[in-house]
Structures are given as C-alpha cells and as structure tokens.
Amino acid sequence: MEPAGTLTRADLAEALHKEIGLSRADSAKIVEQVLAHMCEALSKGENVKISGFGTFVLRDKGERVGRNPKTGVEVPIAPRRVLTFRASQMMRERIAAAS
Structure with a gap:
C-alpha cells in the first residue's frame, strides 16, 4: 500500500463544498x-469525542x-500535559479493512 498524502484544512473545506454545496468561503469558515x-475545549482541559471517529484526550504526565542516549547522562523531564488520540472501534475496523 502506498503512503497517502496529508489531509489539510483546505481539503476538508473542499469536501464540504462538493458534498453539501456550500460556497468555498463558507466551507472554509465552517x-x-x-x-x-x-x-478551545482542549485548552480548557476538556476531552473532545467525535462519535465514529475517536477521542482527543488530555493527559498529565508527571x-x-x-x-541522554548519546552520553548516558540522566536528565529530569518536567511534568507536562500531552494530547493523545484514541481511534474509535469503528475507525480501527475501517483502517484494518483498508490495509
């Protein structure tokens, strides 16, 4: 299977334009x-769940x-908040079927 390109905002707007018939400007705005x-929701600490697609989850890492792999010197890594994505079961099945 060949590697696919990258889906961009412009691609999403174009898909809205073609599928729904909105103007390109309105599609880009949406x-x-x-x-x-x-x-905004993620910056407030909320998770974002899109049914049938997946969930964007914020995790606090201690x-x-x-x-350092080159020198072997130990370095403290500061606590931080990271964003992870968990694909829904439906999305995982679609990906597996496509490969």
Whole structure:
C-alpha cells in the first residue's frame, strides 16, 4: 500500500463544498469554526469525542528522569500535559479493512 498524502484544512473545506454545496468561503469558515471550537475545549482541559471517529484526550504526565542516549547522562523531564488520540472501534475496523 502506498503512503497517502496529508489531509489539510483546505481539503476538508473542499469536501464540504462538493458534498453539501456550500460556497468555498463558507466551507472554509465552517472548518475553521469547528477546529477553533475543538482547540478551545482542549485548552480548557476538556476531552473532545467525535462519535465514529475517536477521542482527543488530555493527559498529565508527571516529572520523570530521562537519559541522554548519546552520553548516558540522566536528565529530569518536567511534568507536562500531552494530547493523545484514541481511534474509535469503528475507525480501527475501517483502517484494518483498508490495509
């Protein structure tokens, strides 16, 4: 299977334009509004769940000790918040069927 390209905001807006018939400007505006709403929710510490697609989850990682692989020197890694994505079961099945 060949590696696929990258899906961009412009691709999403174009799909809206073709599928629903909105103007390109309105389609781009809707894509931007949806992404902004998702970013706002995540920045407030909320998880974002899209049924049939997956869930964007914020996790707090504690401080830990890492190691420089070249020198072997231990380095403290500061606590931080990370964003992870868990694909829904339906999405996992679709991906497996496509490969």
